[in-house]
Amino acid sequence: MVETLSIAVIGAPGVGKTSIIRQFIYNDFSEVYTPTRSRYVYRPSVILNGNMYELKVLDVPPISSFPSSSSQEWLDLRCRGVRNANAYILVYDICCVESFEYVKMIRQQIVEHREGSSSEVPILVVGNKRDLQRQRFMPRRAVSVLVKKTWKCGYVECSAKFNWHVVLLFKELLGIAVARGTRHNHTSIRLQGALQRNRCTIM
Numbered sequence: 791m792v793e794t795l796s797i798a799v800i801g802a803p804g805v806g807k808t809s810i811i812r813q814f815i816y817n818d819f820s821e822v823y824t825p826t827r828s829r830y831v832y833r834p835s836v837i838l839n840g841n842m843y844e845l846k847v848l849d850v851p852p853i854s855s856f857p858s859s860s861s862q863e864w865l866d867l868r869c870r871g872v873r874n875a876n877a878y879i880l881v882y883d884i885c886c887v888e889s890f891e892y893v894k895m896i897r898q899q900i901v902e903h904r905e906g907s908s909s910e911v912p913i914l915v916v917g918n919k920r921d922l923q924r925q926r927f928m929p930r931r932a933v934s935v936l937v938k939k940t941w942k943c944g945y946v947e948c949s950a951k952f953n954w955h956v957v958l959l960f961k962e963l964l965g966i967a968v969a970r971g972t973r974h975n976h977t978s979i980r981l982q983g984a985l986q987r988n989r990c991t992i993m
């Protein structure tokens with residue numbers, strides 16, 4: 791049976807969410823900024839360590855807050871599927887402190903608004919636009935320590951523009967999902983076998 795894993799990609803407008811997803815799936819990048827106005831679902835299949843998985847990647851348009859209840863999620867079309875995602879990628883722009891504040895707020899709301907053990911859902915914080923490194927607002931190490939030690943999330947920096955660390959970030963996320971899935975025995979995120987770092991193929 792092929793396992794399905796839904797991943798919600800959330801972040802402030804213009805941080806590069808769509809660019810990351812499109813690089814991952816299509817090896818495609820556009821300099822032209824087209825704001826994401828409605829929720830878009832991509833369904834790539836990936837092979838990890840010889841096993842196939844179907845991903846449901848949600849490109850979430852700007853939302854003012856994480857939906858606090860199922861009814862709020864259903865009332866706002868942009869949020870559909872966000873509350874029950876199996877994992878989250880929270881993207882910020884390493885040159886934009888406001889986009890980091892947004893990620894901080896959403897992470898806090900995920901932990902507060904998801905119930906019980908599901909609040910321990912895998913979350914990967916992604917610092918995009920690494921190619922603009924000279925304009926960053928905070929050293930990489932400081933952000934990484936904060937996110938990993940205090941927020942207990944994974945942390946990766948990437949450049950969607952140069953397709954740098956884009957596959958890696960999806961592998962990182964699945965790696966976290968595997969570790970948590972094993973610990974909590976949560977069937978929807980339990981992937982078979984140990985992931986090997988360099989084996990991830992998009993079909």
Ligand code: GDP
Nearest residue numbers: 804805806807808809820821823919949950951
């Ligand atoms: P979204 O609103 O978060 O989905 O952002 P987009 O993916 O639409 O990207 C917003 C803008 O940032 C576009 O003009 C992209 O070309 C640009 N962009 C995205 N990723 C990068 C990156 O890694 N480096 C640079 N320099 N620009 C990027």
